[in-house]
Amino acid sequence: MASEHRVVIIGGGFAGLHAARKLRWADVQVTLLDKRNFHLFQPLLYQVATGALSPGNIAAPLRGVLKHQENTRVLLADVQGIDPVKHEVLFAEGGIPYDSLIIAAGAGHTYFGNDEWAKVAPGLKTIEDATEIRRRILLAFENAERETAPEVIQSLLTFVIVGAGPTGVELAGALKEISTHTLQDNFRKIRPRDARVILIEHANRVLPPFSPELSAAAEAALKHLGTTVMTGTKVTQIAPDHVRIERDGREETIATRTVLWAAGARACPLAAAVAEATGAQVDRGGRIIVEPDLTIPGYPEIFVIGDMAHFAHQTGASLPGVAQVAIQQGRYAAKLISRRLRSQSMKPFHYRDLGSLATIGRAQAVAQFGRVKMSGLLAWMTWLFVHLMHIVQFQNRVLVFFQWSWCYLTWNRSARLITGDAGSRRESAPAPGATNPRRNMSGTG
Amino acid sequence: MASEHRVVIIGGGFAGLHAARKLRWADVQVTLLDKRNFHLFQPLLYQVATGALSPGNIAAPLRGVLKHQENTRVLLADVQGIDPVKHEVLFAEGGIPYDSLIIAAGAGHTYFGNDEWAKVAPGLKTIEDATEIRRRILLAFENAERETAPEVIQSLLTFVIVGAGPTGVELAGALKEISTHTLQDNFRKIRPRDARVILIEHANRVLPPFSPELSAAAEAALKHLGTTVMTGTKVTQIAPDHVRIERDGREETIATRTVLWAAGARACPLAAAVAEATGAQVDRGGRIIVEPDLTIPGYPEIFVIGDMAHFAHQTGASLPGVAQVAIQQGRYAAKLISRRLRSQSMKPFHYRDLGSLATIGRAQAVAQFGRVKMSGLLAWMTWLFVHLMHIVQFQNRVLVFFQWSWCYLTWNRSARLITGDAGSRRESAPAPGATNPRRNMSGTG
Numbered sequence: 001m002a003s004e005h006r007v008v009i010i011g012g013g014f015a016g017l018h019a020a021r022k023l024r025w026a027d028v029q030v031t032l033l034d035k036r037n038f039h040l041f042q043p044l045l046y047q048v049a050t051g052a053l054s055p056g057n058i059a060a061p062l063r064g065v066l067k068h069q070e071n072t073r074v075l076l077a078d079v080q081g082i083d084p085v086k087h088e089v090l091f092a093e094g095g096i097p098y099d100s101l102i103i104a105a106g107a108g109h110t111y112f113g114n115d116e117w118a119k120v121a122p123g124l125k126t127i128e129d130a131t132e133i134r135r136r137i138l139l140a141f142e143n144a145e146r147e148t149a150p151e152v153i154q155s156l157l158t159f160v161i162v163g164a165g166p167t168g169v170e171l172a173g174a175l176k177e178i179s180t181h182t183l184q185d186n187f188r189k190i191r192p193r194d195a196r197v198i199l200i201e202h203a204n205r206v207l208p209p210f211s212p213e214l215s216a217a218a219e220a221a222l223k224h225l226g227t228t229v230m231t232g233t234k235v236t237q238i239a240p241d242h243v244r245i246e247r248d249g250r251e252e253t254i255a256t257r258t259v260l261w262a263a264g265a266r267a268c269p270l271a272a273a274v275a276e277a278t279g280a281q282v283d284r285g286g287r288i289i290v291e292p293d294l295t296i297p298g299y300p301e302i303f304v305i306g307d308m309a310h311f312a313h314q315t316g317a318s319l320p321g322v323a324q325v326a327i328q329q330g331r332y333a334a335k336l337i338s339r340r341l342r343s344q345s346m347k348p349f350h351y352r353d354l355g356s357l358a359t360i361g362r363a364q365a366v367a368q369f370g371r372v373k374m375s376g377l378l379a380w381m382t383w384l385f386v387h388l389m390h391i392v393q394f395q396n397r398v399l400v401f402f403q404w405s406w407c408y409l410t411w412n413r414s415a416r417l418i419t420g421d422a423g424s425r426r427e428s429a430p431a432p433g434a435t436n437p438r439r440n441m442s443g444t445g
Numbered sequence: 446m447a448s449e450h451r452v453v454i455i456g457g458g459f460a461g462l463h464a465a466r467k468l469r470w471a472d473v474q475v476t477l478l479d480k481r482n483f484h485l486f487q488p489l490l491y492q493v494a495t496g497a498l499s500p501g502n503i504a505a506p507l508r509g510v511l512k513h514q515e516n517t518r519v520l521l522a523d524v525q526g527i528d529p530v531k532h533e534v535l536f537a538e539g540g541i542p543y544d545s546l547i548i549a550a551g552a553g554h555t556y557f558g559n560d561e562w563a564k565v566a567p568g569l570k571t572i573e574d575a576t577e578i579r580r581r582i583l584l585a586f587e588n589a590e591r592e593t594a595p596e597v598i599q600s601l602l603t604f605v606i607v608g609a610g611p612t613g614v615e616l617a618g619a620l621k622e623i624s625t626h627t628l629q630d631n632f633r634k635i636r637p638r639d640a641r642v643i644l645i646e647h648a649n650r651v652l653p654p655f656s657p658e659l660s661a662a663a664e665a666a667l668k669h670l671g672t673t674v675m676t677g678t679k680v681t682q683i684a685p686d687h688v689r690i691e692r693d694g695r696e697e698t699i700a701t702r703t704v705l706w707a708a709g710a711r712a713c714p715l716a717a718a719v720a721e722a723t724g725a726q727v728d729r730g731g732r733i734i735v736e737p738d739l740t741i742p743g744y745p746e747i748f749v750i751g752d753m754a755h756f757a758h759q760t761g762a763s764l765p766g767v768a769q770v771a772i773q774q775g776r777y778a779a780k781l782i783s784r785r786l787r788s789q790s791m792k793p794f795h796y797r798d799l800g801s802l803a804t805i806g807r808a809q810a811v812a813q814f815g816r817v818k819m820s821g822l823l824a825w826m827t828w829l830f831v832h833l834m835h836i837v838q839f840q841n842r843v844l845v846f847f848q849w850s851w852c853y854l855t856w857n858r859s860a861r862l863i864t865g866d867a868g869s870r871r872e873s874a875p876a877p878g879a880t881n882p883r884r885n886m887s888g889t890g
Contacts, residue, residue, distance in 0.1 A: 037583060037863045054499035056860030063631035064857065073633040076587045076863075127864050138482060142521045186508035188518040395851050395859050399844065406840050412509065414840045415501030418482045418521075419572050 005029065007337060008089050008098035010079050010270070012039050012062045015104035015306030015326035017392075020072055022334030027341060030072040031096065033079055033089065037061055040127065041391055043323060044400070046167055048130035050137070050174035051182070051413040055127045057399050060392040079105065081273035084299055100301050100337045103274060103288075104330065107307035107321060110266035110285070117238040121259035124167055133260055135418050137175065140258045141183060142418070144190045155255035157195040160243050162235050163263025164201035165208070166358040169218060171260055172199040173361035176225045181411035198228045198254060200245060202263070205231055207358055207366065209320055214366040217375035221360040265321055267308045278302065283310040283318065292348030294333055303336075305329035313348060323390070324354050357383045362408065450474065452782060453534050453543035455524050455715070457484050457507045460549035460751030460771035462837075465517055467779035472786060475517040476541065478524055478534065482506055485572065486836055488768060489845070491612055493575035495582070495619035496627070496861040497852055500572045502844050505837040524550065526718035529744055545746050545782045548719060548733075549775065552752035552766060555711035555730070562683040566704035569612055578705055580863045582620065585703045586628060587863070589635045600700035602640040605688050607680050608708025609646035610653070611803040614663060616705055617644040618806035621670045626856035643673045643699060645690060647708070650676055652803055652811065654765055659811040662820035666805045710766055712753045723747065728755040728763065737793030739778055748781075750774035758793060768835070769799050802828045807853065 005028045009016045012034035020032050038059040047053040062074045081090045082103075088095040109123035122132050137159070144156035159175050161168050179195035186192065199206070199222065205215040206222065206229060222229050230247065237244035243254045267286035275282045280296045281289040287310040288296065294309065296302045306326035312318045319325045332349045339346050355369035357379070365380035367373070374382070384404065391397045407413055450473045454461045457479035465477050483504040492498040507519045526535045527548075533540040554568035567577050582604070589601035604620050606613050624640035631637065644651070644667065650660035651667065651674060667674050675692065682689035688699045712731035720727045725741045726734040732755040733741065739754065741747045751771035757763045764770045777794045784791050800814035802824070810825035812818070819827070829849065836842045852858055 037587060037861070054501035054860075055864065056499035056862060059862050060859070061631075061861040063628070064859075064861070067630040074631075075591060076584075077591075127862065139521075142482060146520060146522075183508070185512040186506075393859060395848070395855075395857065398847065398851075399859075402843065402847065403840070406843075410840075412840065414505070414509075414838060414844075415499075416482070416506040416509070417501060417504050417572065419500065 005099045005337075005341060006031070006097060007100045007102065008033065008096060009102040009104065010034075010089065011104035011106055011306070012036070012074075013042070013104060013106050013306060013326065014323045015106075015330040016102065017062070017065065018327045018330035019102050019104065019305070019334040020066060020069070020330075022331045023071070023338070024069050026071070026334070026338040028071060028100075028337065030069075031098075032062065032066065032072060032074045033077045033096075034062060034074070035076065035078040037063065037074075037076060039065060039392055041396075042125070043166075043387060044391075045124055045127075045130050046170045046174060048127070048415070049124055049133040049171065050178060051134055051416040052174070052407055053400060053403055054415045055131065057396050057403070058391070059127065060396065065392055079270060081270070082277055082302075084278050084296075084302060087301075098301075100303070102303045102305060102330075102333050102337075103270070103308060104304075104306040104326070105268045105270045105308055107265040107267050107285075107287075109261060110264040111261070112264055114238070117259075117261070120240055121162065121238050121261040123261040124171070131417075131419055134416075135420055136258050136260075137178070138416060138418050141179075141187065141190070141192060141195075143257070145187050151255065153190060155241060156257050157190065157192075158198065158254065158256040158258070159195060160198045160200060160254060160256045160259045162200050162238075162243075162259065162261050164199050164203075164206035164229070164231070165262060168199060168201070168260075168262035169206055169222065169358055169360055171262060172197050172222060172227045173225060173359065173364070176227050177361050177411070178413065180226065182413050182416075184411075196228060197226070198230060198256075200233050200235060200243075201229070201231045202234055203231065210356060210358070210366060210368055211373060214368055214373055214375060218358065218360055218366045221364045221366075221375070225361050225364075265307065271304075271308050274302075274304070280304075285310070287318070293336060293346070294329055294349050303333040305333055311349065311351075314351060319351055322356070325351060328352065357386060359383045450544045450782075450786060451476070451542060452545045452547065453478065453541060454547040454549065455479075455534065456549035456551055456751070457481070457519070458487070458549060458551050458751060458771065459768045460551075460775040461547065462507070462510065463772045463775035464547050464549065464750070464779045465511060465514070465775075467776045468516070468783065469514050471516070471779070471783040473516060473545075473782065475514075476543075477507065477511065477517060477519045478522045478541075479507060479519070480521065480523040482508065482519075482521055484510060484837055486841075487570070488611075488832060489836075490569055490572075490575050491615045491619060493572070493860070494569055494578040494616065495623060496579055496858040497619070498845060498848055499860045500576065502841050502848070503836070504572065505841065510837055524715060526715070527722055527747075529723050529741075529747060532746070543746075545748070547748045547750060547775075547778050547782075548715070548753060549749075549751040549771070550713045550715045550753055552710040552712050552730075552732075554706060555709040556706070557709055559683070562706070565685055566607065566683050566706040568706040569616070576862075576864055579861075580865055581703050581705075582623070583861060583863050586624075586632065586635070586637060586640075588702070590632050596700070598635060600686060601702050602635065602637075603643065603699065603701040603703070604640065605643045605645060605699060605701045605704045607645050607683075607688075607704065607706050609644050609648075609651035609674070609676070610707060611801075613644060613646070613705075613707035614651055614667065614803055614805055616707060617642050617667060617672045618670060618804065618809070621672050622806050622856070623858065625671065627858050627861075629856075641673060642671070643675060643701075645678050645680060645688075646674075646676045647679055648676065655801060655803070655811060655813055656818060659813055659818055659820060663803065663805055663811045666809045666811075666820070670806050670809075710752065716749075716753050719747075719749070725749075730755070732763070738781060738791070739774055739794050748778040750778055756794065756796070759796060764796055767801075770796060773797065802831060804828045 041058040044058045179192045183192035233247040288304045289310045292313045307321040310318045359365040365383040366375045367379035486503040556562045624637040628637035678692040733749045734755045737758045752766040755763045804810040810828040811820045812824035
């Protein structure tokens with residue numbers, strides 16, 4: 001009775017999940033592949049990294065989300081490549097056939113050729129990244145409390161964030177809030193409010209995708225919070241105990257033990273494998289350059305969407321790697337597949353910009369909806385509402401709402417756990433007043 | 446103004462945290478040492494392991510809990526031993542002096558000489574243990590969905606829990622609930638409700654510390670849920686794909702990929718170091734045998750309390766390793782230190798048994814308060830209330846209450862995440878219908 005048309009979707013992020021959902025009533029058999037068993041609400045990942053939310057609050061098990069969608073199955077799989085001739089998706093040992101394929105495996109970080117920075121300056125893409133960043137932030141304060149040398153204490157209380165896109169700005173605001181309010185009275189030797197938060201951006205303003213007025217508003221808000229903003233600044237070196245930067249032609253060294261990387265996204269490695277197999281072109285960010293209908297040239301049955309795709313048929317510039325683009329592309333691909341089965345065609349993909357939002361801190365955000373620009377409380381409330389409504393699963397929505405309200409009222413962030421086996425083992429440093437204090441901290445790496 | 450009397454507390458579990466809190470108004474300087482930065486509510490750890498709660502919900506940052514207690518500081522430290530002559534607590538490189546010392550570093554698992562079982566059969570003592578067990582349980586279902594060989598599917602859907610104390614019973618009940626309800630409709634090939642949950646106990650009844658009637662009630666409830674209970678059964682071998690057991694003199698093999706260890710606690714390694722330094726006696730579980738006032742013989746300034754202590758001055762049998770004992774001992778030690786400073790004495794420690802509780806599943810628990818024994822709904826509601834009230838931090842209490850209510854109404858467990866880098870890498874197995882299916886699963890280890 002059901003059609004034999006097999007749709008395989010690689011990736012359960014915004015793009016893949018919305019494609020799958022849109023195919024709910026289509027006469028196809030859907031297989032959603034992901035190497036993780038949950039959909040992650042990445043826009044709130046920085047709140048896990050800063051102890052405001054628990055990982056479970058921003059993750060929804062894919063099986064649970066799709067359990068009533070009978071034409072769809074979910075499989076855990078780490079896809080290695082595709083065979084576009086045999087119409088197969090390839091795993092480490094085996095494959096699965098498709099009639100239509102939607103590739104939406106997302107993006108990771110790039111350190112622009114400096115891969116050795118990855119160890120010292122973690123990025124924020126996965127739950128594990130978030131708990132690792134949380135661990136480093138909290139351990140920096142713990143180590144500072146135990147340390148005796150003033151210059152080491154100062155470098156432990158200096159936090160450098162590279163990249164002032166939405167994630168960098170949000171991390172900087174949250175870090176300042178933690179040090180000023182959340183950790184107040186928590187320590188006996190150090191004053192967490194003395195912590196310096198330095199936000200470094202290569203472009204000449206923060207939030208480069210936004211309008212210049214909003215960038216200025218965001219920068220003013222960050223400075224009001226006490227964050228040091230360095231625009232037009234290039235990072236030339238990252239080491240366990242310092243960062244070297246260059247601005248106005250001069251080099252400078254910042255002593256720090258905690259560097260967070262919020263610059264540079266790059267399509268996941270699968271993109272290169274797909275490009276090689278299909279002869280598709282990739283851009284500098286490793287993203288596959290797609291046709292106006294989101295397919296690969298010469299392979300109308302293969303869609304590439306979301307952060308892995310470079311789509312530039314409207315404006316010349318490619319669409320940004322944000323959730324709205326991914327969602328709309330997922331829905332488009334699903335719809336085109338359904339229409340083709342009924343021998344109908346469809347106009348090229350058109351991105352409808354619903355606006356951009358970034359939060360800076362309590363009651364501070366910037367928003368841009370077409371010509372409407374907002375900053376301050378109203379933008380912040382919009383940000384809260386939009387994010388709350390997009391969280392998958394009602395239960396998580398309530399949990400996040402409660403924790404946000406609680407955090408707002410008390411400044412408390414309850415999920416301040418230092419976890420991970422490496423973490424617990426690395427903490428064997430001496431206490432102040434120790435009879436034989438260890439002089440050299442092992443760093444944050 | 447403040448006294449110079451330095452109290453050092455090792456461990457921020459129930460015993461150590463309650464000792465610290467009791468010293469709030471005492472004229473002493475308290476230092477609380479822990480290798481983790483949070484107090485863990487261990488009785489609910491199994492709920493993290495089974496996806497009902499997030500780690501953050503049952504952990505409270507020690508600094509936050511004690512931030513207004515001005516005579517107390519918290520330090521992260523991995524204590525290696527003590528020097529009872531110099532009155533020092535020793536870390537890897539250094540030490541910290543004390544006038545009174547409270548040792549409350551807790552217990553870990555013991556595999557009764559079969560340490561090689563630890564890899565295959567993880568125990569449940571830390572947050573990392575809980576997320577690892579959660580990962581294994583969820584991956585077993587995922588792997589079963591992908592597998593084609595019926596005998597492998599069956600072994601993947603067989604869960605063995607060794608030890609039928611409260612933790613084992615609670616894990617078994619929760620696992621049965623997950624497979625019967627939570628994962629319903631989540632899979633397309635396997636039926637999660639076909640999963641077998643086998644609870645193995647060496648004693649001749651479950652919950653050996655309880656009265657025989659309650660053990661019988663618990664066993665009946667477990668069987669009603671569909672759990673296989675094997676009492677009087679000894680585990681002789683644990684391997685990645687099977688468990689060997691012996692009962693009634695006969696050996697038997699159970700094919701399984703998931704074994705959870707809920708048997709055998711042993712005092713943490715610090716106990717041995719303390720015993721060596723002080724000449725104290727230890728029992729078979731590595732616990733230090735303490736005086737009637739909870740101190741080490743010959744060292745009236747050193748207290749050992751909680752799961753590390755063997756106290757047998759009332760009944761001959763040592764007190765069980767439960768939260769109530771730890772809390773009462775923590776308060777006693779703190780009070781005795783305060784009284785000594787005022788040159789007052791105190792009667793020996795006397796444990797007041799407030800009762801025992803264990804839950805089996807929804808609306809099913811057993812409780813024993815002196816001569817009063819309960820099972821069923823009333824015991825379950827008591828269990829809920831008692832646990833909710835003992836959770837540190839109001840915010841977590843509300844979060845847990847909401848998630849329990851939600852879980853009760855919908856059977857859903859939202860924190861069903863497979864996390865951990867090892868986990869995400871291990872998932873590269875083929876899908877069913879794969880062109881070259883991998884025949885041998887890599888096991889759950």
